[in-house]
Amino acid sequence: MPEPTAALGAIEFRIDGGTTRKVDYVAVEEPLEVRVVHFDSGRLVTSKVAVTMRTPGDDFELAVGFLHSEGVIRSAGDVTSVSYCTEPNEPQRFNIVNVQLSPNVTFDAESLSRRVFTSSACGVCGTASLEYVQKVCATKPVGDFAVGRELLCSLLSKLRDAQRFFSRTGGLHASALIDTEGSLLAVREDVGRHNAMDKLVGHLLLEGRLPASNKIVLVSGRASFELVQKAVLAGIPMLVAVGAPSSLAVELAEKYGVTLVGFLRENRFNVYSSPERIV
Structure with missing residues (x-):
């Protein structure tokens, strides 16, 4: 089985004119x-x-x-x-x-x-x-909960600590499933952000844990239409992204009552749809 990371030789160039040969770990693709x-x-x-x-x-x-x-x-x-x-x-x-x-x-x-x-x-x-989403998913995700602002802001450091391959390479996306108490239930990493989400959803499906009602999914990059689509189909009512959402992602989230959060930071974030789940 191939490893998720590989050690390669690299040369570090510094502004002071110096260079250093080093071993650097990169994400395998x-x-x-x-x-x-x-x-x-x-x-x-x-x-x-x-x-x-x-x-x-x-x-x-x-x-x-x-x-x-x-x-x-x-x-x-x-x-x-x-x-x-x-x-x-x-x-x-x-x-x-x-x-x-x-x-x-x-x-x-x-x-x-x-x-x-x-x-x-x-x-x-x-x-x-x-x-297409309407065709394959007729029901909205169930999300009968509300979470505090402090809880959401705390998720950034929790995800960072859980990304064991990103910490080594700096080159992997992550998707994490979180409960309403802020506990990380599962984390998956991949060089592709859609793949990271598919790994997470596949994990839940094989364990018989879909739909993932009353759960939160946190993604390390931006919130694209496809990521919101995958969350909707998995029955996840809240998607939190470190990056920005797209216009179509917001439109889909609004249609299915998904709380869409973007630009998550340690002291702030933006909410684009269904803000009633945040207090």
């Missing part, structure tokens, strides 16, 4: 292909659905979380097995994951391939449309 094994006309077939550049680790969660965000699966019962693919006469590189669907799950490979595109900046990116 490798391709992962997601394949879906499903029934078609009574026979088992395999469809390649996406390739993403990701940080190795939690690959099964990443594959399952991505398929959940695209509406292919809804619960752990929709998945029969998840495994690495072993190609005959080739060494195992842990870069292909097979997700086998239950016989009762209908899978449209052609439709999914039209919707999905990839980006090295974020990972596997899905459909950026309000109509």
